[in-house]
Amino acid sequence: xxxxxxxxxxxxxxxxxxxxxxxxxxxxxxxxxxxxxxxxxxxxxxxxxxxxxxxxxxxxxxxxxxxxxxxxxxxxxxxxxxxxxxxxxxxxxxxxxxxxxxxxxxxxxxxxxxxxxxxxxxxxxxxxxxxxxxxxxxxxxxxxxxxxxxxxxxxxxxxxxxxxxxxxxxxxxxxxxxxxxxxxxxxxxxxxxxxxxxxxxxxxxxxxxxxxxxxxxxxxxxxxxxxxxxxxxxxxxxxxxxxxxxxxxxxxxxxxxxxxxxxxxxxxxxxxxxxxxxxxxxxxxxxxxxxxxxxxxxxxxxxxxxxxxxxxxxxxxxxxxx
Amino acid sequence: xxxxxxxxxxxxxxxxxxxxxxxxxxxxxxxxxxxxxxxxxxxxxxxxxxxxxxxxxxxxxxxxxxxxxxxxxxxxxxxxxxxxxxxxxxxxxxxxxxxxxxxxxxxxxxxxxxxxxxxxxxxxxxxxxxxxxxxxxxxxxxxxxxxxxxxxxxxxxxxxxxxxxxxxxxxxxxxxxxxxxxxxxxxxxxxxxxxxxxxxxxxxxxxxxxxxxxxxxxxxxxxxxxxxxxxxxxxxxxxxxxxxxxxxxxxxxxxx
Numbered sequence: 001x002x003x004x005x006x007x008x009x010x011x012x013x014x015x016x017x018x019x020x021x022x023x024x025x026x027x028x029x030x031x032x033x034x035x036x037x038x039x040x041x042x043x044x045x046x047x048x049x050x051x052x053x054x055x056x057x058x059x060x061x062x063x064x065x066x067x068x069x070x071x072x073x074x075x076x077x078x079x080x081x082x083x084x085x086x087x088x089x090x091x092x093x094x095x096x097x098x099x100x101x102x103x104x105x106x107x108x109x110x111x112x113x114x115x116x117x118x119x120x121x122x123x124x125x126x127x128x129x130x131x132x133x134x135x136x137x138x139x140x141x142x143x144x145x146x147x148x149x150x151x152x153x154x155x156x157x158x159x160x161x162x163x164x165x166x167x168x169x170x171x172x173x174x175x176x177x178x179x180x181x182x183x184x185x186x187x188x189x190x191x192x193x194x195x196x197x198x199x200x201x202x203x204x205x206x207x208x209x210x211x212x213x214x215x216x217x218x219x220x221x222x223x224x225x226x227x228x229x230x231x232x233x234x235x236x237x238x239x240x241x242x243x244x245x246x247x248x249x250x251x252x253x254x255x256x257x258x259x260x261x262x263x264x265x266x267x268x269x270x271x272x273x274x275x276x277x278x279x280x281x282x283x284x285x286x287x288x289x290x291x292x293x294x295x296x297x298x299x300x301x302x303x304x305x306x307x308x309x310x311x312x313x314x315x316x317x318x319x320x321x322x
Numbered sequence: 323x324x325x326x327x328x329x330x331x332x333x334x335x336x337x338x339x340x341x342x343x344x345x346x347x348x349x350x351x352x353x354x355x356x357x358x359x360x361x362x363x364x365x366x367x368x369x370x371x372x373x374x375x376x377x378x379x380x381x382x383x384x385x386x387x388x389x390x391x392x393x394x395x396x397x398x399x400x401x402x403x404x405x406x407x408x409x410x411x412x413x414x415x416x417x418x419x420x421x422x423x424x425x426x427x428x429x430x431x432x433x434x435x436x437x438x439x440x441x442x443x444x445x446x447x448x449x450x451x452x453x454x455x456x457x458x459x460x461x462x463x464x465x466x467x468x469x470x471x472x473x474x475x476x477x478x479x480x481x482x483x484x485x486x487x488x489x490x491x492x493x494x495x496x497x498x499x500x501x502x503x504x505x506x507x508x509x510x511x512x513x514x515x516x517x518x519x520x521x522x523x524x525x526x527x528x529x530x531x532x533x534x535x536x537x538x539x540x541x542x543x544x545x546x547x548x549x550x551x552x553x554x555x556x557x558x559x560x561x562x563x564x565x566x567x568x569x570x571x572x573x574x575x576x577x578x
Contacts, residue, residue: 045414066421096334
């Protein structure tokens with residue numbers, strides 16, 4: 001269990017993480033979603049005690065990270081696959097981590113086997129591909145057989161096979177009752193793996209909900225209608241007690257409507273239809289809408305200055321902070 | 323967090339990278355070889371020396387002449403041991419494994435200092451005996467007054483120089499920046515400040531100027547240094563402690 005309480009990180013007058021409060025529960029995969037630069041990595045670094053919070057608190061199983069005895073046995077993390085000394089072999093990299101937490105040496109061979117790096121265990125890490133580096137990082141996270149696992153953008157830059165492997169790994173870890181906390185900027189990725197969803201934008205909590213709930217609320221299905229007899233169709237629908245949304249493009253959108261019924265209604269009244277198509281709003285769109293609102297909110301409401309805040313790209317500011 | 327675990331882990335780290343081997347071997351080879359070369363030159367020049375120079379002729383110190391260059395390799399060793407963590411990004415993995423930053427830093431420094439001490443003492447003894455062999459009739463003996471102290475002091479000096487560099491690297495993080503400051507400082511600037519009359523009074527309190535006093539057996543003529551061999555080493559230790567306190571304070575406060 002990871003609990004965040006009003007967790008805040010400020011760099012100068014920039015707020016990277018803005019009083020985040022949520023908890024990550026065991027036995028589930030919790031997706032941590034937000035656009036690049038939303039503060040996901042900063043939050044994860046604060047969970048591990050690498051960055052000091054400006055305000056607020058984060059606890060692992062009720063304790064601060066630096067109060068954990070042998071922390072790798074509580075929580076394993078993959079933050080950055082490049083956080084390895086390239087001149088050290090994969091085996092020695094894992095060995096020094098194991099020793100520092102009193103983990104038996106034979107566990108190193110076990111995790112190397114789990115991630116499929118046994119054959120290159122004695123090779124220097126600098127010769128590793130991105131996928132192999134990612135596997136080495138995951139081996140380090142699994143080393144202490146921890147109850148909590150945290151992955152920062154684990155599928156970034158991986159080939160389809162690697163992505164598939166990581167998805168299955170996370171699912172099997174959660175099935176074993178472990179807490180899995182995984183960040184991504186891709187809604188589609190989360191929809192496939194996560195049970196629970198925490199969405200942030202500009203360091204602020206935007207949603208903390210179950211995946212099923214999020215899908216239910218956000219996957220709007222509707223029927224799109226185009227007709228030259230728009231006014232008549234509107235009247236007909238109105239008489240039938242159907243709610244219609246008039247899209248900006250001139251099309252009519254009927255939420256939750258059935259294309260068959262609408263088509264028959266039009267036919268009975270001899271209305272010419274140019275389009276009658278069932279539509280499904282994607283989760284990706286719902287996510288973008290959610291986070292786009294946070295940008296607007298930030299720009300108009302949150303800045304006391306008379307001039308509007310500079311709408312610079314998401315990724316920019318936190319890269320500079322590092 | 324048991325300190326023994328962290329020390330074992332840091333030993334695995336230090337023995338599993340190539341830079342440890344090449345920096346330390348370079349320190350050994352350069353110190354011994356240059357010491358022998360200067361010993362040979364001094365021996366052949368002895369007959370042409372003035373009476374004053376012969377009076378202050380210090381066979382022990384001459385055999386340590388290679389340390390002026392050999393210490394640079396020790397500096398590289400000390401800097402890389404610490405700054406490798408930062409330049410590779412390993413620091414985040416390391417601090418996630420050992421969040422007690424004091425335990426992390428001081429275990430690392432203890433392991434590296436222990437290794438530097440073993441290598442430093444071996445180098446010092448080897449440089450002394452080989453240097454004396456080359457000096458021939460102008461040689462001194464390990465049993466002579468002050469000689470053993472100077473030889474052990476040579477090993478301590480090399481260790482302290484390395485540990486000082488570790489402290490500086492912990493403050494600066496970047497290997498290039500650390501080396502860019504330490505190498506010219508100890509190779510040139512400190513020597514100039516310690517030997518130019520105008521700055522000598524201050525310059526002799528610099529870590530290497532004060533610390534190297536312990537390797538002298540015969541004092542220079544007209545030497546008015548206000549501290550003895552151990553006093554000089556004590557001054558160097560104070561510098562080292564200051565660098566470590568600085569490094570620890572910054573590590574404790576900074577985001578990794």
